[in-house]
Each structure stands twice: as C-alpha cells, then as structure tokens.
Amino acid sequence: MCSLPVPREPLRRVAVTGGTHGNEMCGVHLVRHWLQTPGELQRPSFSAMPVLANPAATAACRRYIDRDLNRTFTLTFLKGLPPAGTPDSLELSNQGRELQNPGLSCHFLQYDPAGTGSYSLESVSKNGICLEMGPQPQGVLRADLFSRMRALVASILDFIELFNQGMAFPAFEMDIYRTVDSVDFPRTADGDLAGTVHPQLQDHDFEPLRPGEPIFKLFSGEDVLYEGNSIVYPVFINEAAYYEKHVAFLKTEKIRVSVPALPEITSTLVP
Amino acid sequence: MCSLPVPREPLRRVAVTGGTHGNEMCGVHLVRHWLQTPGELQRPSFSAMPVLANPAATAACRRYIDRDLNRTFTLTFLKGLPPAGTPDSLELSNQGRELQNPGLSCHFLQYDPAGTGSYSLESVSKNGICLEMGPQPQGVLRADLFSRMRALVASILDFIELFNQGMAFPAFEMDIYRTVDSVDFPRTADGDLAGTVHPQLQDHDFEPLRPGEPIFKLFSGEDVLYEGNSIVYPVFINEAAYYEKHVAFLKTEKIRVSVPALPEITSTLVP
Structure with missing residues (x-):
C-alpha cells in the first residue's frame, strides 16, 4: 500500500435540512421525524443535526411565502471555501455503488447558474450536497420516495463516518450531467x-x-421539435415549481469525470 | 318501436368551468384555450360557454386564496331541481362506451357529503357533472391528461347534441362507486x-x-391494516389537497345501478 499522508480533518458538524420548500414533503416529514428520533442521524464520530429550513412555508404547505428561499443565498461572503482534504461529494457515488443496494443509484447534476453565482441553501456549507427526489407531486408524501430519501441520507452519513475513520476510497470515473441552459414553455403573445x-x-x-x-405539444395540435444540433439530456422536465421561472426543462450535457482517490489515513497519521 | 311521448326540453344553456381550483391545470388551460377558440365548444343546437371559475387562485396557481371555492356552494336556495325529462348524467357513460374510444372510459363516483348538503360548483346547475382527472400533480400540465380531458368534454357535448336532437338511448346497467366515509392519515399526539x-x-x-x-406505513416502519369487515374501493388516495381536510382516502362501495332508457323523440312530438 502506498498511502501518502494527506491532511484530512474529520467532519464533526453536519446538518441535514428539509423543508427548504414547504411543499416538498419527503424532506419536511423526514426532518420532523428526526427531530423526534435523532438517533437515526447519529454515527460514532458525529451527530448530524436535523433542521426544518422554512417552518412558515411548511405550515402553509407552499414552496415559499414571500420569496424562494432556495434562491436566496446569493451573497458571496456567505460562502466558505472547502478546506484541503475534505471529501468531494462525487466520492459518495462510488460509496453508494459499492455499499448500498442498486435502488439507491442516483444521477449527479452539476448546476452552475449562469452569471448569478450560487444561491441555494447547501451552497453556504463547506461541503454541501442537495438531494433531489422526483418527479413527485407537490404536497404529497409517498412512502416509496420517503423510504428512498431516508436511505440516501443514511448512506451519506455512513460515508462521512468512513471518511472520518480515515478509510481509503479508490479513484474512479463516472458520468455526470452539467446544465447548459433552460427552455421555456411555448407561450401566446399574452404570456399564457x-x-x-x-x-x-x-x-x-x-x-x-x-x-x-x-x-x-401545442394546444392547436402541432408539435414543436428540438432544433439544437447535438444530443442533450433534459432534466426537471415539467416541474410544477418552475412554471413561474419560465423553465419547461433544463438542458444538460453528459460528461465523463475522473474522481481522484482518497488514500487511507492510518492511526499514526491522525493527530 | 314503442316510443312513449316524453317531454324533453333541449339543453340550450351549457357552461364548462375550469380552474375552480387554481392549481388544477387541465381545467385552467382548457378554459383559457376555449376562451380564445370558442368554436370547439359549439354544436348545432347550442354553444357551451367557457368559464374560468377562480381567476385569483389561478393567477396564484393555488387551490384557493381564502377558502375552498368548491366547498362554498352550500346554500339550499342556490339549488334548482332537475326538470322532468332532462338527461341523467349516467346516460353519458353509455354514450362514452358506445361512441368513443376505450381510452375515455371513466369511473362514476356518487358523492353524498354526510350531513352537509351539496357544496360544489356543479351542484348549482340543473344538471351538473364534475370531471375528475387524476391522480395528477398540482401545478403541472401534462399533455396526455389535457388531451383526455378535452376529449371527455367533447364527448359530453356530443351527447347533449344527440339528446337535443331527440335521439333514443337504451336502458343499461353499470357499476358506480358510492362514498361511505373518509379515513385520515395516522398522526402523532401533536397532529403531525x-x-x-x-x-x-x-x-x-x-x-x-x-x-x-x-x-x-408508519415512519417507525410498522404497517397499519384495514380493519373493516367488508371490501371497499378507496378513491382520492393520497391527494395533496386533502391533507388539510384530514382525508388520506375516501372509502367507497361498488353498487350496480340500472339506468332507464330515454326514448326517441320524433319530430311530430317536438313542439
């Protein structure tokens, strides 16, 4: 084994937020459940803190009250840069592939909002990751998606625990989807x-x-065709919350990325 | 042929409402479309009038603003009784079966809200019928459901046209679903x-x-079983709009009903 001594600080402060949008029911009800039974978020080296992110919107079962909370974290000074040696979120995908059942497989979406900078809640953390589950209807708690979200969070906490223990993670390659731009619905002159x-x-x-x-499909019966000149991978297709944002779907491109190894940290290397 | 002379008044005043709930997008966008292209609602003997029922809720894409409009028509004096010789809505089902494609088959739900009297918009008409399409997510316009709703409305207008022409409809039997009561979600002592x-x-x-x-399925992992002593047919299962009404689903019973014939009206019988 040829492990280089890499500084790796264990992650001790972990938050799991839900209900950033008050009508996304998996997050709302998982956090409420964890607030009652916090043991599910505990691991030997840390305890994740459940946070109900938007209680007012949750009480109203609406995405937001005044403005979209998950578009609000825009100030550059809110952002901290990741310290050296903390895990790349992409490591999680390998963890998921190797340790969990195939039902937990995910797509990885890299979202760079053009020209606006980061604005979402997880962007204020040092190592944020956003779990999107869907498509699912607003305001409906489906048991199958609730269980899947719960298992995904458990898998992430398990990964952090192994990371904190100094475990080695091999290098690997994976496909991710990177947003290119968005496409609005077809509209009348009045905007309908x-x-x-x-x-x-x-x-x-x-x-x-x-x-x-x-x-x-236009109401007149005609089809509108995709006029681009390369293959794209649409995501967030026909998402209820995005009508007001003039987004019928996001176009993404599929790219291959290499994720470097995280070498093992032996006990002699841990301070 | 043994047609009895039956008084049958042609239906001339027909309204098609949509958007009673502002986040039920098929109705909202069909009515908006028909307001632009009313020819689709015209038949030789009548023209149906499109009505956007709740513009404020539609603009906000919410079920309602202050109170649920489709629970508001409660006053007995608003209700007119059907005059003799008008069609029973159940006649439509046969019409649908015989004249349309199988994709238009429907379930017929008889809803008698216990102890409260009628309260829904269609109850204020002489011969109201409510089309429910779903399950579908709030705030999402799906092309498949939009087309189906449009075809169902066209089929109903076609039926009214045939009725107005004096056409005979044979007697038939059919299964309908009658609401028995409702079942709430399992809740904590706090109501969550x-x-x-x-x-x-x-x-x-x-x-x-x-x-x-x-x-x-409880968050603890346990199952809750149905403890009734007879088979029921649940409907409106896990409907987003019904969480606030403490309804996880409605129990219905399936019953067989006989729908009497509507005899032909010959030109000599029409005044």
Missing part, C-alpha cells in the same frame, strides 16, 4: 401557455433528446 | 403525520381493499 411538454418528452428526465425530436 | 399511505395502496384507486390489507 400555448402548449405543454410533449408526451414523448414527459417523464424522460436524464434520457437523450436528439435534434428533431418533439419537445412540446 | 406519523406515517403515510402504504405502497400497496398508493396508486390503486378504485381497486378492492380487503380487510387485513395494509393502508398506512
């Missing part, structure tokens, strides 16, 4: 919808969309 | 959810639920 997502695109998040394939 | 609809019940509207079968 003139159609909606085409049945051939609906429910096909993360699948390839080829030039010439239909993306919208 | 203690679990949600069981995966074996989720998405199984109008299917038989037998005594001893699971209805809820």
Whole structure:
C-alpha cells in the first residue's frame, strides 16, 4: 500500500435540512421525524443535526411565502471555501455503488447558474450536497420516495463516518450531467401557455433528446421539435415549481469525470 | 318501436368551468384555450360557454386564496331541481362506451357529503357533472391528461347534441362507486403525520381493499391494516389537497345501478 499522508480533518458538524420548500414533503416529514428520533442521524464520530429550513412555508404547505428561499443565498461572503482534504461529494457515488443496494443509484447534476453565482441553501456549507427526489407531486408524501430519501441520507452519513475513520476510497470515473441552459414553455403573445411538454418528452428526465425530436405539444395540435444540433439530456422536465421561472426543462450535457482517490489515513497519521 | 311521448326540453344553456381550483391545470388551460377558440365548444343546437371559475387562485396557481371555492356552494336556495325529462348524467357513460374510444372510459363516483348538503360548483346547475382527472400533480400540465380531458368534454357535448336532437338511448346497467366515509392519515399526539399511505395502496384507486390489507406505513416502519369487515374501493388516495381536510382516502362501495332508457323523440312530438 502506498498511502501518502494527506491532511484530512474529520467532519464533526453536519446538518441535514428539509423543508427548504414547504411543499416538498419527503424532506419536511423526514426532518420532523428526526427531530423526534435523532438517533437515526447519529454515527460514532458525529451527530448530524436535523433542521426544518422554512417552518412558515411548511405550515402553509407552499414552496415559499414571500420569496424562494432556495434562491436566496446569493451573497458571496456567505460562502466558505472547502478546506484541503475534505471529501468531494462525487466520492459518495462510488460509496453508494459499492455499499448500498442498486435502488439507491442516483444521477449527479452539476448546476452552475449562469452569471448569478450560487444561491441555494447547501451552497453556504463547506461541503454541501442537495438531494433531489422526483418527479413527485407537490404536497404529497409517498412512502416509496420517503423510504428512498431516508436511505440516501443514511448512506451519506455512513460515508462521512468512513471518511472520518480515515478509510481509503479508490479513484474512479463516472458520468455526470452539467446544465447548459433552460427552455421555456411555448407561450401566446399574452404570456399564457400555448402548449405543454410533449408526451414523448414527459417523464424522460436524464434520457437523450436528439435534434428533431418533439419537445412540446401545442394546444392547436402541432408539435414543436428540438432544433439544437447535438444530443442533450433534459432534466426537471415539467416541474410544477418552475412554471413561474419560465423553465419547461433544463438542458444538460453528459460528461465523463475522473474522481481522484482518497488514500487511507492510518492511526499514526491522525493527530 | 314503442316510443312513449316524453317531454324533453333541449339543453340550450351549457357552461364548462375550469380552474375552480387554481392549481388544477387541465381545467385552467382548457378554459383559457376555449376562451380564445370558442368554436370547439359549439354544436348545432347550442354553444357551451367557457368559464374560468377562480381567476385569483389561478393567477396564484393555488387551490384557493381564502377558502375552498368548491366547498362554498352550500346554500339550499342556490339549488334548482332537475326538470322532468332532462338527461341523467349516467346516460353519458353509455354514450362514452358506445361512441368513443376505450381510452375515455371513466369511473362514476356518487358523492353524498354526510350531513352537509351539496357544496360544489356543479351542484348549482340543473344538471351538473364534475370531471375528475387524476391522480395528477398540482401545478403541472401534462399533455396526455389535457388531451383526455378535452376529449371527455367533447364527448359530453356530443351527447347533449344527440339528446337535443331527440335521439333514443337504451336502458343499461353499470357499476358506480358510492362514498361511505373518509379515513385520515395516522398522526402523532401533536397532529403531525406519523406515517403515510402504504405502497400497496398508493396508486390503486378504485381497486378492492380487503380487510387485513395494509393502508398506512408508519415512519417507525410498522404497517397499519384495514380493519373493516367488508371490501371497499378507496378513491382520492393520497391527494395533496386533502391533507388539510384530514382525508388520506375516501372509502367507497361498488353498487350496480340500472339506468332507464330515454326514448326517441320524433319530430311530430317536438313542439
């Protein structure tokens, strides 16, 4: 074994937030449950703190009251840079592949909001990760998605525990999806919808969309075709919360990335 | 042929309302579309009038602003009784079966709110019918459901046209679902959810639920079983809008009803 001595600070302060949007029920009810039974978030080296992020919106079962909380963390000074030796969130995917059942497999989305800087809640943490579960209806708590979200969080806490113990993680390659831009719904001159997502695109998040394939069905019966000149991978297709943001779907490109190894830290290296 | 002379007044004043709840997008956008292109609602003997029922809630994309509009029409004096010779809504089901494609088949739900009297918008009309489409997410316009709703409305208008022309409709039998009572979610002492609809019940509207079968999955992992002593047919299972009404699902019973014939009216009988 050829482990280089790498400074690696254990993660001790971990928060799990839910209900940033008050009508996303998995997060709301998981956090409420963990506030009653915090043992589920405890590991030998740390205890994650459950946080109900937006109690007012949660009480109203609405995405937000005055403004979208998850678009609000925009000030540069709120952001800390990750210290050397903390884990890249992508390491989690390998952890998930190796230690958990296939039902926990995820897509990894790199979201760089063009020109605006970070604005989401997890961006204020040193090592934030956002779990998106869906498509799922607003205001509905489905047992299958609740269980999956719960298992995903447990898997992440297990990874942090292994990281804190100094465990080695091998290098690997993986596909991730990087946002390119967004596409609005077709609209009338007055701004009303003139159609909606085409049945051939609906429910096909993360699948390839080829030039010439239909993306919208107009109320007049006509199809609108995708006019790009390369394959893209639409995500957040027909998301209820994004109508007001003029987003029918996000276009992403699939790219291959290399995730470096995290070498083992032996007990002699830990201060 | 043995047609009895039956007084049958043609239906001339027909309204099609949408957006009674501002986040039920099929109705909202069909009505908006028909307001622009009213020809779709015209038939030789009448023109149906499109009505956007709750513009304020529609603009906010919320079920309602101050109170649920579709629980508001409670005053007895608002109700007119159907005059003799107008069609029973159940006639429509036969019409649907015979003239339309199988994709338009529906379940017929007889809803008698216990002790409260009628309260919904269609109850103020002489011959009201409410089309429910779902389950579907609030705030999302799906092209498949939009097309289906549009075709269902067209089928109803076609039926009214045939009725107005004096066409005969044969007697038939059909199954309908009659509401028995409602079941709330499992809750903690504080009123929070203690679990949600069981995966074996989720998405199984109008299917038989037998005594001893699971209805809820508690966050603790335990199952809650249906303790009734007869088969029921749950509907409105895990409907987002009904959490606040403390309804996880409605129990219905399936009953067989006979729908009498509407005899033909010949031109000599029409005044």
